[in-house]
Amino acid sequence: MPQTQFQRINRLPPYVFEEVNRLKAEARARGEDIIDFGMGNPDMPTPSHIVDKLIETARDPRANRYSASRGIKGLRRAMAAYYMRRFGVEVNPDTEVIATLGSKEGFANLAQAITSPGDVVLVPNPAYPIHAYGFIMAGAAMRHVPANTPEEFLSRAAIAVKHSSPTPLAIVVNYPSNPTAQMVGLDFYKDVVAFARQHDMWVLSDLAYADTYFDASNPPPSILQIEGAKDIAIEFQSLSKTYAMPGWRMGFAAGNKTLIGALARIKSYLDYGAYTPIQVAATAALNGPQECVEQIRAIYKSRRDVLVDTMARAGWNIPAPAATMFAWAPIPEAFRDLGSMEFAKQLLVQAQVAVSPGVGFGEYGEGYVRIALVENEQRVRQAARNVKRFLGEIGKNAKAMEPAK
Numbered sequence: 001m002p003q004t005q006f007q008r009i010n011r012l013p014p015y016v017f018e019e020v021n022r023l024k025a026e027a028r029a030r031g032e033d034i035i036d037f038g039m040g041n042p043d044m045p046t047p048s049h050i051v052d053k054l055i056e057t058a059r060d061p062r063a064n065r066y067s068a069s070r071g072i073k074g075l076r077r078a079m080a081a082y083y084m085r086r087f088g089v090e091v092n093p094d095t096e097v098i099a100t101l102g103s104k105e106g107f108a109n110l111a112q113a114i115t116s117p118g119d120v121v122l123v124p125n126p127a128y129p130i131h132a133y134g135f136i137m138a139g140a141a142m143r144h145v146p147a148n149t150p151e152e153f154l155s156r157a158a159i160a161v162k163h164s165s166p167t168p169l170a171i172v173v174n175y176p177s178n179p180t181a182q183m184v185g186l187d188f189y190k191d192v193v194a195f196a197r198q199h200d201m202w203v204l205s206d207l208a209y210a211d212t213y214f215d216a217s218n219p220p221p222s223i224l225q226i227e228g229a230k231d232i233a234i235e236f237q238s239l240s241k242t243y244a245m246p247g248w249r250m251g252f253a254a255g256n257k258t259l260i261g262a263l264a265r266i267k268s269y270l271d272y273g274a275y276t277p278i279q280v281a282a283t284a285a286l287n288g289p290q291e292c293v294e295q296i297r298a299i300y301k302s303r304r305d306v307l308v309d310t311m312a313r314a315g316w317n318i319p320a321p322a323a324t325m326f327a328w329a330p331i332p333e334a335f336r337d338l339g340s341m342e343f344a345k346q347l348l349v350q351a352q353v354a355v356s357p358g359v360g361f362g363e364y365g366e367g368y369v370r371i372a373l374v375e376n377e378q379r380v381r382q383a384a385r386n387v388k389r390f391l392g393e394i395g396k397n398a399k400a401m402e403p404a405k
Contacts, residue, residue: 008137017360020344024354035383037371038354040178040325044244044299047292053284057277067273070264071099071252075279078286079252086210087222095257096230098264099282101274103208103238103251106263108134109270110204110234110253113262115140120164122157122171122201126358126365128178131206143168146364150175150184154191161199170202171195176209176220179361179370180328181321183213189223196232202259203233208251211242211293213323214301220323224255234259241325243285244296250274250282300325303373303380310384315391318371327371329355332391340369351390353383 020038027034057063070076076093083089083097091097100106107130115121117139123132124147132142143160147153153173161168173192175184196203205223213220223229234255240246253263273279307327308320318329335343340357347353347369356372358365375383 008139017356019341020348020354020357023345023348027348027352032352034348034352034354035375035379035386036354037373037375037383038356039374040241040372041374042241042244042246042325043374043376044296046244046248047285049288049292050243050245050281050285054277054281057280063276063280065276067276067279069267069271069273071097071273072276072279072283075099075283075286076252078283079254082286083222083224083254086219087225089222089224089254091224091230091254092257096260097252097254098260098267099273099279100236100251100253100263100267101271102240102249103206103236103253104130105249106236106251106253107131107204107206108137109266110259110263111135111138111140113266114202114259115169118166119169120166122160122164122168124153124172124174124177125362126179126368127172127174127362128206129361131172131174132362140169144362144364147177147180148364150182150188154188154195157195167199168201170204172204172206173223174206176213176323178206178209178324179326179356179358179365179368181324181326183218183220183322186221186225189221189226189229192223193226193229193232197228201232202256203229205233205235205255207235208238209241209324210237212297212300212325214297214304215322218322230255230257232256234263239282239285242293242296245282245285248274248278248282250278300373303375303377306377306380307371307373307384310381311387314384314388316387325373327373328358329369329371331367331369334391336367340366344369347387347390351383351386353386353390 024034076097079097080091080093083091111134115138119140121135121140122143122145125144143164145153145156145160210220223233224235234253236253238251308318311318316332318327321327331343340359344355344357356370358368
């Protein structure tokens with residue numbers, strides 16, 4: 001019988017969210033109404049002009065042929081135009097931009113393209129799982145850098161470099177952050193670029209939430225705005241949240257032409273790009289009216305405000321995120337000893353509210369849960385009522401609670 005122990009699979013840690021997902025499925029099978037803040041899966045309809053362009057293009061028989069793995073030229077030009085419009089950054093659509101099947105695919109395939117077994121990569125912790133798992137699957141050695149604040153991340157990254165052999169190949173940054181929702185300014189990126197130059201490292205920036213922010217006077221910047229950043233940095237973006245297009249799987253990367261070329265080479269062996277009508281519709285999203293982006297942003301902001309307000313009145317103080325579609329919520333004091341996994345399970349079983357345990361984003365995520373703003377305001381208020389009952393009736397005896405089965 002062929003061996004069943006596969007090295008790359010065995011290097012992946014257990015899927016932390018599996019147990020919560022199992023309990024959620026069982027509850028729904030019993031007919032329970034679960035208010036699901038777990039997965040960051042936008043629930044809003046894709047704007048109609050984008051859908052209309054998809055339908056129009058799909059009616060053309062020529063559009064059903066293989067597409068281009070780098071992205072059709074019109075789409076790459078639209079992505080370059082977005083960078084100029086949004087950040088004042090010029091990128092060459094032929095050599096410095098590439099379309100991806102969502103930012104997650106692009107990130108994972110870049111890891112495959114640039115990583116050899118034994119390479120060291122600095123990854124923030126807590127972080128979106130693909131930031132680490134993509135490199136783990138590529139055979140890299142991970143250095144998880146505590147990232148409870150941006151300042152801590154940079155200072156601890158400097159320590160990690162001193163204790164890494166060989167010198168790290170790359171450093172990953174993600175602001176606005178998933179899961180912590182923290183933001184940074186251009187000064188942070190200046191420090192990152194200087195740090196990476198000093199140690200001859202690549203910078204991989206995840207900017208998936210570039211346009212999901214709630215202070216119009218303080219939009220998230222791009223690392224490519226820093227002079228010389230294109231010499232060492234690549235940045236990933238996604239249309240999933242900005243235009244409510246998660247299932248369309250459309251993202252892109254911009255920046256250093258060597259890294260773009262490496263990603264393009266890998267993708268040329270793996271895919272023919274997204275379905276052409278999707279790429280044409282994505283072009284319409286980027287080039288078309290942007291009022292829909294403001295409307296989507298306003299919906300997330302309203303949900304955030306309702307969540308923070310109603311949960312505070314329920315007895316759970318949650319800091320208001322400045323960006324992203326997530327709130328990074330500290331576990332209520334009475335439940336702190338349970339840990340994020342058990343608290344998430346109890347919240348699901350006892351209050352019919354699903355959240356993501358912070359430990360699923362890395363060991364430094366312990367003590368928190370992530371709440372996705374993917375339920376409407378009425379559902380958010382219902383969740384707060386359930387939580388209030390849960391905290392009042394059960395919270396007093398949290399330490400004595402039996403683990404959820």
